[in-house]
Amino acid sequence: MPAQRAVVAVATSGGRDSTALLHAVSRQARAAGLKVLALHVHHGLQPGADQWLAHVQAQCQRWVRQGWPLSFAFERLKTQPSPGESIEAWARRERYAALTRMASAHGARHVLLAHHRGDQAETVLLQALRGAGPAGLAAMPQAAERDGVIWLRPWLSQPRSAIEAYVQRWRLSYIDDDSNQDPRFDRNRLRLEVLPALTRHFPRAEQALSDVAQHAAAADAFIRESAELLLKPMLSPRGLNAEAWCECSSAQRFWVLRHWLTQMLHGGVSCTLLERVTQEGARLKQARWPLAFGQELRLYRGQFSVETVQAPVVSASTTSDELVVWPSAVQAGALHLPAWRGTLRWTVAMQQGVRPAMLRGATLAARVGREQFQLGPGRPARSLKKQFQALGVPQWARSGPLVWQGDQLLFVPGLGMDARYQAPVGEPQLVLHWHPDSVDVPSID
Numbered sequence: 001m002p003a004q005r006a007v008v009a010v011a012t013s014g015g016r017d018s019t020a021l022l023h024a025v026s027r028q029a030r031a032a033g034l035k036v037l038a039l040h041v042h043h044g045l046q047p048g049a050d051q052w053l054a055h056v057q058a059q060c061q062r063w064v065r066q067g068w069p070l071s072f073a074f075e076r077l078k079t080q081p082s083p084g085e086s087i088e089a090w091a092r093r094e095r096y097a098a099l100t101r102m103a104s105a106h107g108a109r110h111v112l113l114a115h116h117r118g119d120q121a122e123t124v125l126l127q128a129l130r131g132a133g134p135a136g137l138a139a140m141p142q143a144a145e146r147d148g149v150i151w152l153r154p155w156l157s158q159p160r161s162a163i164e165a166y167v168q169r170w171r172l173s174y175i176d177d178d179s180n181q182d183p184r185f186d187r188n189r190l191r192l193e194v195l196p197a198l199t200r201h202f203p204r205a206e207q208a209l210s211d212v213a214q215h216a217a218a219a220d221a222f223i224r225e226s227a228e229l230l231l232k233p234m235l236s237p238r239g240l241n242a243e244a245w246c247e248c249s250s251a252q253r254f255w256v257l258r259h260w261l262t263q264m265l266h267g268g269v270s271c272t273l274l275e276r277v278t279q280e281g282a283r284l285k286q287a288r289w290p291l292a293f294g295q296e297l298r299l300y301r302g303q304f305s306v307e308t309v310q311a312p313v314v315s316a317s318t319t320s321d322e323l324v325v326w327p328s329a330v331q332a333g334a335l336h337l338p339a340w341r342g343t344l345r346w347t348v349a350m351q352q353g354v355r356p357a358m359l360r361g362a363t364l365a366a367r368v369g370r371e372q373f374q375l376g377p378g379r380p381a382r383s384l385k386k387q388f389q390a391l392g393v394p395q396w397a398r399s400g401p402l403v404w405q406g407d408q409l410l411f412v413p414g415l416g417m418d419a420r421y422q423a424p425v426g427e428p429q430l431v432l433h434w435h436p437d438s439v440d441v442p443s444i445d
């Protein structure tokens with residue numbers, strides 16, 4: 001049986017560069033023992049999109065008739081950018097997802113992209129203008145594995161002029177994308193105005209920017225590897241060991257923290273926050289720093305951890321002893337209490353809660369120091385201080401109001417509902433929870 005030829009995919013927009021790349025790869029495929037798969041994504045964004053698809057398809061058919069080992073696949077995107085989302089970002093994300101789906105459906109492990117040196121220089125400049133660090137300045141890698149696909153950019157160090165010369169030599173027809181002239185897009189303004197001006201004054205600008213990407217990629221790889229080595233022994237199931245972290249230099253603390261948080265949050269972390277935690281985390285014993293998406297970074301008992309802070313549902317202004325509008329039925333809800341810097345929530349449960357009637361007219365108050373709390377049925381009532389210490393409740397979690405019904409203490413932030421007043425198990429009831437707000441200034445309690 002003849003050996004199966006490997007399939008290599010070429011992402012083809014119908015534009016000049018990817019048309020040239022598809023041609024170059026298909027032309028040499030037979031001699032190289034390869035089958036080529038042209039992949040096209042129909043974004044459905046522009047009126048010309050149908051025409052591009054038809055163009056790529058017709059071109060592939062012509063080359064197949066010439067005897068080249070080529071096949072074609074395409075996908076129409078079904079999603080739309082969500083309100084406020086950048087169209088460019090949406091198109092890039094969805095395009096890569098569609099290319100990944102098509103490549104794996106057709107058994108292609110490698111997907112070639114037609115980016116060239118000019119694209120790389122634009123990307124470096126765009127990143128620099130956003131104030132990026134080494135990872136951003138590394139711009140586009142020549143080869144990278146993601147989602148089971150190996151993405152290759154074989155022409156990344158080729159100047160645009162080399163591709164233009166190839167297109168002329170083979171008299172290739174391609175589609176000019178009008179949106180490449182649209183000055184509303186940063187990349188277009190850079191390509192059409194800034195880079196030509198730069199190159200007039202600094203003829204090696206494009207090559208120099210492409211070199212920056214290579215140096216930055218090498219620095220980024222070194223930082224990642226070193227951060228990973230330092231981080232590994234600092235990790236525990238509870239988070240990051242702050243003592244070991246504090247022993248590092250300030251540069252190491254910064255990069256280790258960044259590495260860890262990037263893993264924890266599955267995304268980037270603001271540089272300002274990292275710089276703050278690098279300094280403050282080394283001298284504070286307890287602190288909280290707000291993160292995006294309702295999360296916060298906490299330092300408590302020698303550990304850093306990432307915790308979720310639930311967003312408030314209803315907002316009301318209350319002071320320490322003001323009455324709250326309590327739920328009259330077994331129904332979940334929440335109340336933001338700015339004066340207490342947090343949110344009181346109630347959820348429906350079958351145990352460890354109280355009947356709604358128990359909450360009618362309940363009041364909020366600060367701790368005065370003589371309160372007693374019973375943690376569970378049959379257990380002794382003890383002072384709050386002892387209970388907090390026994391359970392290791394951090395200072396920030398104790399910060400909310402106590403909830404009283406007359407002289408009965410129903411709820412204590414950080415401890416929960418007092419066992420003496422709970423409704424019978426199995427009956428729908430309400431459980432209170434306290435969620436402190438994230439704070440901008442770390443608290444030294």
Ligand SMILES: Nc1ncnc2c1ncn2[C@@H]1O[C@H](COP(=O)(O)OP(=O)(O)OP(=O)(O)O)[C@@H](O)[C@H]1O
Pocket residue numbers: 010011012013014015016017018019039040041042043095112113114115119177180
């Ligand atoms: N609609 C698409 N379908 C398949 N691949 C695409 C598509 N758009 C872009 N690509 C791939 O991503 C690369 C970079 O995209 P970019 O938008 O910079 O290029 P382009 O202006 O669309 O076209 P070209 O690079 O072909 O001139 C392309 O060279 C091509 O390999």
